[in-house]
Amino acid sequence: MISDKQLSFGIIGLGTMGRNMLLNMADHEFAVAGYDKNTKQVQALYQEDLTGLTKGFSNITAFTQSFSGIRTIMLLVPAGKIVDAVLSELLPLLNKGDIIIDGGNSHFTDTERRYKDLEQKGFHFIGMGVSGGEEGARKGPSMMPGGDKKAYETIAPILRKIAAHVNAEPTVAFMGLGSAGHFVKMVHNGIEYAMMQLISETYELLKKGLQLHDDEIHNVFKNWNEGRLQSYLLEITTDIFAFKSTGESTLLLNDIKDEAKAKGTGKWTSQTAMDLTVPIPIIDIAVAFRDLSKYKSLRIETSKLYPNLKEVKYPGIAQEYLSHLEEAFYFSMVSAYSQGMHLLYQANITYKYELNLELIAKIWRGGCIIRAVFLKDIYAAYKKNPKLEHLFLDNSIKESLTKSIPAIRTIVSDAVQNGIAVPAFSASLSYFDGLRNDNMPANLIQAQRDYFGAHTYERIATEGIFHTDWLTQTNK
Numbered sequence: 001m002i003s004d005k006q007l008s009f010g011i012i013g014l015g016t017m018g019r020n021m022l023l024n025m026a027d028h029e030f031a032v033a034g035y036d037k038n039t040k041q042v043q044a045l046y047q048e049d050l051t052g053l054t055k056g057f058s059n060i061t062a063f064t065q066s067f068s069g070i071r072t073i074m075l076l077v078p079a080g081k082i083v084d085a086v087l088s089e090l091l092p093l094l095n096k097g098d099i100i101i102d103g104g105n106s107h108f109t110d111t112e113r114r115y116k117d118l119e120q121k122g123f124h125f126i127g128m129g130v131s132g133g134e135e136g137a138r139k140g141p142s143m144m145p146g147g148d149k150k151a152y153e154t155i156a157p158i159l160r161k162i163a164a165h166v167n168a169e170p171t172v173a174f175m176g177l178g179s180a181g182h183f184v185k186m187v188h189n190g191i192e193y194a195m196m197q198l199i200s201e202t203y204e205l206l207k208k209g210l211q212l213h214d215d216e217i218h219n220v221f222k223n224w225n226e227g228r229l230q231s232y233l234l235e236i237t238t239d240i241f242a243f244k245s246t247g248e249s250t251l252l253l254n255d256i257k258d259e260a261k262a263k264g265t266g267k268w269t270s271q272t273a274m275d276l277t278v279p280i281p282i283i284d285i286a287v288a289f290r291d292l293s294k295y296k297s298l299r300i301e302t303s304k305l306y307p308n309l310k311e312v313k314y315p316g317i318a319q320e321y322l323s324h325l326e327e328a329f330y331f332s333m334v335s336a337y338s339q340g341m342h343l344l345y346q347a348n349i350t351y352k353y354e355l356n357l358e359l360i361a362k363i364w365r366g367g368c369i370i371r372a373v374f375l376k377d378i379y380a381a382y383k384k385n386p387k388l389e390h391l392f393l394d395n396s397i398k399e400s401l402t403k404s405i406p407a408i409r410t411i412v413s414d415a416v417q418n419g420i421a422v423p424a425f426s427a428s429l430s431y432f433d434g435l436r437n438d439n440m441p442a443n444l445i446q447a448q449r450d451y452f453g454a455h456t457y458e459r460i461a462t463e464g465i466f467h468t469d470w471l472t473q474t475n476k
């Protein structure tokens with residue numbers, strides 16, 4: 001057994017995520033400590049640790065005394081009030097100069113508040129997004145730390161070792177100042193919601209549109225995952241379409257209720273984007289459709305009142321349709337990531353985070369839930385032009401996106417004709433058509449606002465702010 005003096009890192013919260021992170025560190029020969037007031041979790045840590053390098057505590061004072069020198073303590077507890085409660089229990093037991101990391105999915109505004117508060121009290125605080133779920137924590141997550149840069153440099157050797165690696169490079173890097181790490185993680189989750197919604201709409205099109213069987217759907221996802229759409233989310237979807245419980249002849253998927261839950265990070269992304277006036281409609285609709293799914297009895301009642309009047313019938317040859325669908329999915333995926341990156345671009349201006357979009361795309365290539373082959377194109381675009389305002393402006397993205405336009409139009413209009421809801425596919429298309437519109441009908445909205453509320457408007461040809469008494473000219 002390693003002596004207490006060598007302990008270098010501690011985690012509070014020994015749920016599966018916390019235990020797996022500690023075991024990952026122990027695999028890399030770091031002596032680490034874990035604390036959880038639930039003794040069962042502490043026992044589980046000992047049972048799972050084959051290295052003998054972890055030490056578990058159910059007493060917080062003993063835990064904090066097990067370090068020598070500067071302590072580095074990471075909280076992996078549910079976001080919200082619990083983080084504040086743990087901090088107020090922990091702080092009196094620490095010394096100034098100790099490093100505290102919040103590795104949960106905290107709201108970035110909480111992180112900003114805690115960062116300022118802890119800095120004032122003499123502690124180093126890092127708000128760090130951790131992605132990859134339980135398996136990622138064990139085998140290599142993607143980590144998005146932000147806040148105290150010096151403190152990050154102190155702990156970077158451990159984080160670099162335990163992170164996932166892409167081309168021998170770790171998927172962890174300092175994101176930026178203050179709450180940058182949790183902001184980036186929130187946007188990661190927004191993109192995660194968007195991609196999950198797109199995949200589920202694809203499932204609906206394959207099942208109800210093309211009327212494919214589960215094994216055929218499995219093959220479509222499997223094929224896609226071998227090409228340019230390759231991603232972790234498609235990979236697990238392929239697995240889900242092959243998973244039968246022991247002794248069962250049908251997929252477990254078919255026994256799962258069609259009511260999606262959410263912990264809230266997607267909603268935070270949409271709320272924040274609206275506060276910053278950045279449009280991210282695919283993420284918005286992904287949140288809204290999870291919410292819609294919850295109204296099961298209302299959906300059943302409505303479905304009886306408004307049944308499909310004609311049989312769902314897909315035009316053309318299935319193989320041709322599938323190739324259009326692959327292109328449409330590609331188009332929408334580009335749009336989803338682009339909307340997320342645009343939000344990061346704008347937030348960086350507002351919050352002065354000093355984000356590096358190239359680096360963000362780089363660390364998302366491995367370990368995290370939204371890892372995908374396409375991230376190499378995003379990375380390449382920002383590498384070419386670190387100041388790129390929007391991914392649609394990059395030349396190679398423009399080329400591949402342009403090729404997919406006819407396909408997305410076909411897929412969306414076929415779905416609309418057949419009464420199949422594809423809000424993420426159609427939001428990606430409308431977003432695109434809106435963004436390439438140099439003459440939007442927003443002049444009418446301005447006129448209406450001025451008509452009913454004297455909200456004023458600006459003119460194309462004349463400088464200034466105008467108001468018109470619209471009733472004088474309308475013969476009313």
Ligand code: 6PG
Nearest residue numbers: 131132133189262263264265369
């Ligand atoms: C990750 C995930 C994770 C998230 C879950 C659940 O990056 O590992 O984003 O942080 O909490 O995916 O999210 P919802 O419950 O909101 O779907």
